Amino acid sequence: MYSDKVMDNFKNPRNVGEIENPDGIGEVGNPVCGDIMKIMIRVADNVITDVKFKTFGCGAAIASSSMATELVKGKTLEEAWTVSNEAVADALEGLPPIKMHCSVLAEEGIHMAINDYRKKHGLLPWEEKHSHCQDYEEAGVCRHS
Amino acid sequence: MSSKRTIYLDHAATTPVKPAIMDAMQPYFSEYFGNPSSIYSIARTSKSAIETSRQQVAKALGAEPGEIFFTSGGSESDNWAIKGIAFANRKKGNHIITSAIEHHAVLHTCQFLEKAGFSVTYLPVDRYGLVDPSDLERAITEKTILISIMYANNEIGTIEPVEELGEIAKKHKIPFHTDAVQAIGNVPISVKEQNIDLLSLSAHKFYGPKGTGALYIRKGVKIDTLLHGGGQENRRRAGTENIAGIVGLGKAIELATKDIGSHNATIAAMRDRLLKGILETIPYSRLNGHPVLRLPGNLNVSFEFIEGESMLLWLDDEGICASTGSACTSGSLEPSHVLLATGLPAEIAHGSLRLTLGDATTEENVNFVLEVLPKVVQRLREMSPLYHKPANDGGSHVQ
Numbered sequence: 001m002y003s004d005k006v007m008d009n010f011k012n013p014r015n016v017g018e019i020e021n022p023d024g025i026g027e028v029g030n031p032v033c034g035d036i037m038k039i040m041i042r043v044a045d046n047v048i049t050d051v052k053f054k055t056f057g058c059g060a061a062i063a064s065s066s067m068a069t070e071l072v073k074g075k076t077l078e079e080a081w082t083v084s085n086e087a088v089a090d091a092l093e094g095l096p097p098i099k100m101h102c103s104v105l106a107e108e109g110i111h112m113a114i115n116d117y118r119k120k121h122g123l124l125p126w127e128e129k130h131s132h133c134q135d136y137e138e139a140g141v142c143r144h145s
Numbered sequence: 146m147s148s149k150r151t152i153y154l155d156h157a158a159t160t161p162v163k164p165a166i167m168d169a170m171q172p173y174f175s176e177y178f179g180n181p182s183s184i185y186s187i188a189r190t191s192k193s194a195i196e197t198s199r200q201q202v203a204k205a206l207g208a209e210p211g212e213i214f215f216t217s218g219g220s221e222s223d224n225w226a227i228k229g230i231a232f233a234n235r236k237k238g239n240h241i242i243t244s245a246i247e248h249h250a251v252l253h254t255c256q257f258l259e260k261a262g263f264s265v266t267y268l269p270v271d272r273y274g275l276v277d278p279s280d281l282e283r284a285i286t287e288k289t290i291l292i293s294i295m296y297a298n299n300e301i302g303t304i305e306p307v308e309e310l311g312e313i314a315k316k317h318k319i320p321f322h323t324d325a326v327q328a329i330g331n332v333p334i335s336v337k338e339q340n341i342d343l344l345s346l347s348a349h350k351f352y353g354p355k356g357t358g359a360l361y362i363r364k365g366v367k368i369d370t371l372l373h374g375g376g377q378e379n380r381r382r383a384g385t386e387n388i389a390g391i392v393g394l395g396k397a398i399e400l401a402t403k404d405i406g407s408h409n410a411t412i413a414a415m416r417d418r419l420l421k422g423i424l425e426t427i428p429y430s431r432l433n434g435h436p437v438l439r440l441p442g443n444l445n446v447s448f449e450f451i452e453g454e455s456m457l458l459w460l461d462d463e464g465i466c467a468s469t470g471s472a473c474t475s476g477s478l479e480p481s482h483v484l485l486a487t488g489l490p491a492e493i494a495h496g497s498l499r500l501t502l503g504d505a506t507t508e509e510n511v512n513f514v515l516e517v518l519p520k521v522v523q524r525l526r527e528m529s530p531l532y533h534k535p536a537n538d539g540g541s542h543v544q
Contacts, residue, residue: 002458010458016528031492031531034452034471034480038530054530058454058471062528 002059003093009063014070017052024120026112028105035061035102039069039109043117046076053109060099067091068106077114081126083107150464152510156350156442156503157299157327158468162393163352163504169396170354173389181386182377191388198395205402206344207335208361214378215391218358219326221371222345223250223293225360225382226322229368230291230343231258234320238288244268244276244305245486247295250345251324252482255293268294273435274303274487278310285317292321296328296344300470300483300499301434302443304332311340320366326350326358330401331409331440342366346398348390352504353397357390412502413441415511419500420444422515427522433470433484433497442502445470447484447493450532451525456498459521465514470497492531 002010022040029036035057042050051073053065068088072080085103089095095103115125153161179188181195196210203210216222231241243255245267255265266284268276276294285292292314297304307323314321322343325334330351336344343366347358362368362381374383424430429449448456453469460467470481471494479485480494489497500514526532 007458010455011462013528027530031495034492034495036530054528056450056529056531057452059458061452062455 001096002063003095005067005091005093006060006063006095009066009092010059013062013066015052015066015073016054018054019050019052022052022113024113024115024117026109026114026116028108028112029057029061031056034058035105037061037065037105037109039065039106039113041072041113041117043077046078048072048075048077048080051113057102057105058099060095060102061105063092064088064095064102064106065109068103068110072110077117080110081114083110152463152465152513153505154500154502154510154514155466155468156506157302157440157499157501159349159355160352160503161505162349162354163397163400165400166353166393166396170389170393173392177388181388182375191386194388194392195386198391201395201399202346202359202361205329205334205398206361207337209364211379212361212364214360214362214382215386215394216358216360216382217356217387218349219248219324219345219347220250222347222358222360223248223322223324224254225371226343226345226362226368227251227254227291227293228258229371230320230322230366231263233367233369234290235263238286238290239263240266240286240288241291241293242266242268242281242284242289243293244270244295246270246274246298246300246303246483247293248299248324248326251293251295264288270303270486272488273438274298274301274433274483275435275438276305276310278306278313281310281313285313285319289317289319292319294321294323296323296325296334297332297440298434298483299327300481301445301487302327302440302501303435304328304438304440307341308339311342314342315340320368327440329398330405331442333402333405336361336363343368348394348397351397351401354390354393357387357394359394408504409441412504412506415506415508416442416444416502418508419502419511419514420446422511423518426515426519430522431493433487433489440501442506444500444502445497446500447489447497448522448526449493449496450529451522452495453497455525456496456521459524460517463513463517463521465517468499468501470499471495 019040023043024041026039038054040052051069055062055065071083085107088103177190179191181192199210199213202213268280311321320342324345326347329346342363344361349355372383433445453471470484484494
């Protein structure tokens with residue numbers, strides 16, 4: 001049911017772990033729904049120089065975390081902000097429809113980490129272009145968060 | 146997949162057809178293919194094969210052959226029993242009692258009937274998954290027309306107090322149906338002694354073919370037909386008989402219920418060793434279901450801080466076939482309704498693993514799982530934000 005790319009990122013996840021005193025943290029999801037992602041970023045000169053994640057969740061959730069962290073590593077915060085859940089899913093060579101919310105969770109985690117960094121630096125958080133709650137509802141998945 | 150071996154520990158999902166059963170079925174595909182309703186001799190061979198199978202099923206259940214009706218499997222049997230009783234008795238009342246942990250073939254049928262104007266009571270279960278007979282007694286009203294409680298649960302393996310429940314139903318003169326799909330071949334059953342009026346079973350759960358099952362209907366029970374059409378199965382269930390499947394079912398139930406005790410003792414002993422090994426080597430693990438009143442091959446455990454599907458993927462990578470109550474494999478919104486009904490928190494239900502042992506399971510299989518599983522759990526915990534490594538002094542790590 002999963003693509004080779006998903007299985008590869010699940011079995012050999014990139015950037016697993018934690019950053020000590022990270023510049024930004026994003027924690028999204030809900031244990032009741034079966035997935036939680038915690039994303040930590042290190043920022044230097046507006047660039048994400050390091051990123052780590054920890055995920056409680058299914059194969060797609062772990063693979064999405066891995067891919068999302070790969071996609072934002074080395075990017076400016078502005079560039080990283082534009083990495084969409086579709087980009088994460090595409091890079092994974094697709095996710096089953098019922099698992100698309102895992103890529104949404106990864107995008108949200110990155111956004112939350114970036115905004116955490118911005119708030120810590122006295123900057124206004126960037127606004128989400130659209131609510132992902134809608135994606136959740138459409139995916140027919142978690143309604144607990 | 147990188148694995149070379151297959152360790153099949155999902156016998157509650159389905160079982161492989163045994164060679165002796167396949168051999169028994171074989172002549173009924175091309176040689177004795179005649180329609181049992183026809184008059185010529187090859188048809189008579191088909192007809193007589195069906196009646197032999199009916200006797201085999203009846204014997205296994207302690208029923209009369211005339212009380213056995215062949216169906217396409219457990220789901221059809223459940224649908225027939227529940228809808229058939231409900232519609233045949235709707236003038237008497239509209240109340241049905243079942244449990245919160247039934248298979249979806251029962252639950253969704255009851256939900257369908259709720260939309261059609263019936264009212265359904267879903268009895269709760271205790272932390273082990275047991276229905277309390279006194280809850281049943283209290284739930285009965287003068288409108289109650291059917292009680293349907295499963296014999297043994299498919300996820301956690303808990304064996305319900307069927308005889309007691311049947312006794313209560315009998316006292317109130319209410320038909321008692323039990324979904325025994327998981328129980329056949331695992332526990333001795335006698336429909337007469339256990340006051341069972343209707344019983345569903347499915348061949349593929351005990352080494353028979355898929356797509357064949359039966360419904361036992363006690364003589365005299367008022368029930369409507371589910372499948373209308375030809376006059377097969379004593380005009381109760383239409384459709385040209387699945388002869389080979391029915392022959393396979395008869396042979397399978399005969400084999401499965403022969404020396405049931407000694408056979409299951411071996412499986413239960415391996416299961417217990419597996420459980421002991423898991424609980425000893427994997428911290429923050431727990432058994433789901435009843436410690437004693439459970440199917441011999443069933444093991445259901447939860448591991449905190451991790452999710453079931455990712456566990457299954459790693460186990461599959463090692464060739465181990467298992468199952469989980471996590472929502473993430475079912476495509477539904479919630480984790481297992483059975484685990485939630487036992488009071489397990491959703492996040493721990495997500496971390497459940499069901500291993501169901503069967504005839505082909507070996508001690509070596511158990512050893513292999515005990516070698517692989519702790520590593521899989523640890524690997525996933527290492528990347529879980531809910532898990533915090535135990536301190537070096539061995540102190541508690543729980544968040």
